[in-house]
Amino acid sequence: xxxxxxxxxxxxxxxxxxxxxxxxxxxxxxxxxxxxxxxxxxxxxxxxxxxxxxxxxxxxxxxxxxxxxxxxxxxxxxxxxxxxxxxxxxxxxxxxxxxxxxxxxxxxxxxxxxxxxxxxxxxxxxxxxxxxxxxxxxxxxxxxxxxxxxxxxxxxxxxxxxxxxxxxxxxxxxxxxxxxxxxxxxxxxxxxxxxxxxxxxxxxxxxxxxxxxxxxxxxxxxxxxxxxxxxxxxxxxxxxxxxxxxxxxxxxxxxxxxxxxxxxxxxxxxxxxxxxxxxxxxxxxxxxxxxxxxxxxxxxxxxxxxxxxxxxxxxxxxxxxxxxxxxxxxxxxxxxxxxxxxxxxxxxxxxxxxxxxxxxxxxxxxxxxxxxxxxxxxxxxxxxxxxxxxxxxxxxxxxxxxxxxxxxxxxxxxxxxxxx
Amino acid sequence: xxxxxxxxxxxxxxxxxxxxxxxxxxxxxxxxxxxxxxxxxxxxxxxxxxxxxxxxxxxxxxxxxxxxxxxxxxxxxxxxxxxxxxxxxxxxxxxxxxxxxxxxxxxxxxxxxxxxxxxxxxxxxxxxxxxxxxxxxxxxxxxxxxxxxxxxxxxxxxxxxxxxxxxxxxxxxxxxxxxxxxxxxxxxxxxxxxxxxxxxxxxxxxxxxxxxxxxxxxxxxxxxxxxxxxxxxxxxxxxxxxxxxxxxxxxxxxxxxxxxxxxxxxxxxxxxxxxxxxxxxxxxxxxxxxxxxxxxxxxxxx
Numbered sequence: 066x067x068x069x070x071x072x073x074x075x076x077x078x079x080x081x082x083x084x085x086x087x088x089x090x091x092x093x094x095x096x097x098x099x100x101x102x103x104x105x106x107x108x109x110x111x112x113x114x115x116x117x118x119x120x121x122x123x124x125x126x127x128x129x130x131x132x133x134x135x136x137x138x139x140x141x142x143x144x145x146x147x148x149x150x151x152x153x154x155x156x157x158x159x160x161x162x163x164x165x166x167x168x169x170x171x172x173x174x175x176x177x178x179x180x181x182x183x184x185x186x187x188x189x190x191x192x193x194x195x196x197x198x199x200x201x202x203x204x205x206x207x208x209x210x211x212x213x214x215x216x217x218x219x220x221x222x223x224x225x226x227x228x229x230x231x232x233x234x235x236x237x238x239x240x241x242x243x244x245x246x247x248x249x250x251x252x253x254x255x256x257x258x259x260x261x262x263x264x265x266x267x268x269x270x271x272x273x274x275x276x277x278x279x280x281x282x283x284x285x286x287x288x289x290x291x292x293x294x295x296x297x298x299x300x301x302x303x304x305x306x307x308x309x310x311x312x313x314x315x316x317x318x319x320x321x322x323x324x325x326x327x328x329x330x331x332x333x334x335x336x337x338x339x340x341x342x343x344x345x346x347x348x349x350x351x352x353x354x355x356x357x358x359x360x361x362x363x364x365x366x367x368x369x370x371x372x373x374x375x376x377x378x379x380x381x382x383x384x385x386x387x388x389x390x391x392x393x394x395x396x397x398x399x400x401x402x403x404x405x406x407x408x409x410x411x412x413x414x415x416x417x418x419x420x421x422x423x424x425x426x427x428x429x430x431x432x433x434x435x436x437x438x439x440x441x442x443x444x445x446x447x448x449x450x451x452x453x454x455x456x457x458x459x460x461x462x463x464x465x466x467x468x469x470x471x472x473x474x475x476x477x478x479x480x481x482x483x484x485x
Numbered sequence: 486x487x488x489x490x491x492x493x494x495x496x497x498x499x500x501x502x503x504x505x506x507x508x509x510x511x512x513x514x515x516x517x518x519x520x521x522x523x524x525x526x527x528x529x530x531x532x533x534x535x536x537x538x539x540x541x542x543x544x545x546x547x548x549x550x551x552x553x554x555x556x557x558x559x560x561x562x563x564x565x566x567x568x569x570x571x572x573x574x575x576x577x578x579x580x581x582x583x584x585x586x587x588x589x590x591x592x593x594x595x596x597x598x599x600x601x602x603x604x605x606x607x608x609x610x611x612x613x614x615x616x617x618x619x620x621x622x623x624x625x626x627x628x629x630x631x632x633x634x635x636x637x638x639x640x641x642x643x644x645x646x647x648x649x650x651x652x653x654x655x656x657x658x659x660x661x662x663x664x665x666x667x668x669x670x671x672x673x674x675x676x677x678x679x680x681x682x683x684x685x686x687x688x689x690x691x692x693x694x695x696x697x698x699x700x701x702x703x704x705x706x707x708x709x710x711x712x713x714x715x716x717x718x719x720x721x722x723x724x725x726x727x728x729x730x731x732x733x734x735x736x737x738x739x740x741x742x743x744x745x746x747x748x749x750x751x752x753x754x755x756x757x758x759x760x761x762x763x764x765x766x767x768x769x770x771x772x773x774x775x776x777x778x779x780x781x782x783x784x785x786x787x
Contacts, residue, residue, distance in 0.1 A: 137749070141537075309621065309622050310644070464646045464732065
């Protein structure tokens with residue numbers, strides 16, 4: 066009898082508990098990301114706090130390693146087994162890839178309620194939407210086409226700013242070299258070679274050419290004389306780099322500029338974090354200046370794609386998360402920590418540093434001039450296999466004595482092969 | 486009662502009889518599924534249109550065609566030939582030479598053997614990282630020579646597209662030759678001392694004894710060593726990643742790093758699977774003749 070009573074009591078208690086938790090089902094969101102260190106980890110923690118303060122339950126799924134490769138492998142198996150996380154750190158055309166598989170959730174009602182169409186830059190909206198429906202939310206905008214320079218070294222050859230054309234850039238670099246200063250700090254990793262390459266394409270060809278060559282993969286643009294000139298310029302830059310560059314990590318190249326071992330580095334604005342972490346002041350200890358181009362701006366936008374989930378609590382959690390991510394408060398805190406700028410208009414830039422303010426001002430100018438373009442080297446413009454084919458040619462050219470003519474013909478071939 | 490007792494003892498007996506098979510069965514089933522099952526699956530993927538996710542649409546030989554049109558795959562294959570060839574030959578020569586030296590009944594043989602064998606205990610990632618530092622012109626050997634005053638000294642293979650693959654050979658040889666030495670040393674110790682003494686009696690010189698008698702008699706060890714080294718060469722991945730990262734550019738790519746890039750970084754599962762099958766074929770081309778000769782030899786002896 067006693068036993069039976071206990072069982073009964075436990076049963077009642079359990080069902081009461083179940084009802085209670087059902088009634089108060091918290092909005093839940095599992096977030097798969099690879100922001101596990103430094104400022105990035107702090108930035109994610111900020112989002113988590115925000116989400117929890119709104120009554121949500123955050124399930125953290127960090128997968129470190131391989132610049133996201135490991136996380137993508139996890140994502141594949143999770144989706145294939147029908148158990149996708151609510152939000153996944155995904156960017157660029159990879160979002161379209163997953164949307165094509167029918168794996169992404171529709172965020173249109175949140176978007177309409179929050180007025181995303183008015184606050185998110187149009188070019189970024191295109192990346193976040195699949196066939197007109199929002200399936201992902203942008204977190205930040207990194208600008209890729211920056212030059213980070215050491216003003217003390219520039220002053221030694223009588224320069225006080227980074228040039229605004231590539232010809233002047235070469236002239237300055239020649240002067241620096243003659244003075245025994247390494248003009249360009251560079252890390253010889255394929256993505257870094259590609260970063261320099263795309264800024265040269267933007268500068269020498271202009272925004273329209275960039276769009277044709279590296280976004281539309283237009284055959285005529287790829288085999289044009291402009292592209293040859295781009296490879297000629299790459300060869301020149303190769304001459305401005307010290308001999309130990311292969312394999313060097315980008316932050317070590319940044320340290321060279323910081324320590325006065327090299328004058329300039331071409332790198333996205335995550336390099337700013339290195340300077341700031343070392344207590345350097347923009348404008349005084351280092352200069353941030355766009356790479357030579359006419360109102361060009363290459364963006365690299367991190368985002369979270371929202372996957373199909375089942376259960377009211379999870380759908381609620383997902384919507385809450387999407388709303389918070391695009392919200393002004395999160396955009397401000399996150400981007401202050403990450404070193405990028407908000408991926409939406411209407412966020413006060415007061416607390417940001419001068420480089421970020423310049424980035425924001427240039428963004429608006431570039432958008433009006435049609436120069437606000439997705440980065441190829443950072444997986445915003447093209448799907449992985451296409452950008453990979455281009456990066457292969459760029460890095461093979463940069464690291465050998467291949468002629469520009471051969472590089473162009475290889476580029477055309479590689480793109481052709483990757484397309485089908 | 487009696488009947489049930491006898492069934493029980495029958496059961497015990499049959500369990501005992503099949504115990505070894507029962508114990509082995511799970512791991513056998515697991516390897517059947519996880520090794521051979523996935524080989525078949527990869528084989529199919531190489532014939533499919535898979536890109537980001539595995540799909541079952543038949544693409545025929547298209548992925549293999551694309552693979553062989555890729556400049557980068559050709560670089561990877563050439564590198565495998567250079568790396569594999571040099572790695573195997575150098576390891577055999579150094580390993581054999583060290584084993585012969587150690588075989589001279591010298592003092593402190595145990596300590597020396599451990600020292601030579603020790604690199605094998607390191608992971609390839611460690612070997613790669615250490616050699617990366619040693620060979621980096623700005624940090625390692627070249628810098629040291631410059632500091633010592635020999636300023637014309639250059640050793641920039643690590644950062645030279647044409648030579649980078651040879652640095653992988655250096656690091657791999659450093660790691661594996663001690664192991665090959667141990668194999669040879671064991672074989673040398675197994676050679677019948679009477680034959681050697683007889684040769685001494687006949688006045689044969691020491692080199693003559695080694696080249697004429699001992700080394701030919703340990704020929705099977707050469708074959709085993711080659712098979713071990715060859716499959717190490719084909720599956721080399723972590724060493725390249727740690728040492729050169731496949732660079733400069735992709736000049737020191739090997740098939741394994743190529744496969745990883747295609748399948749896991751570029752959403753090209755089909756091409757990745759095709760390159761994996763090419764690697765499997767390479768290993769089979771080495772292993773199958775070896776197994777065949779081993780099994781046939783076994784029968785002859787048995």
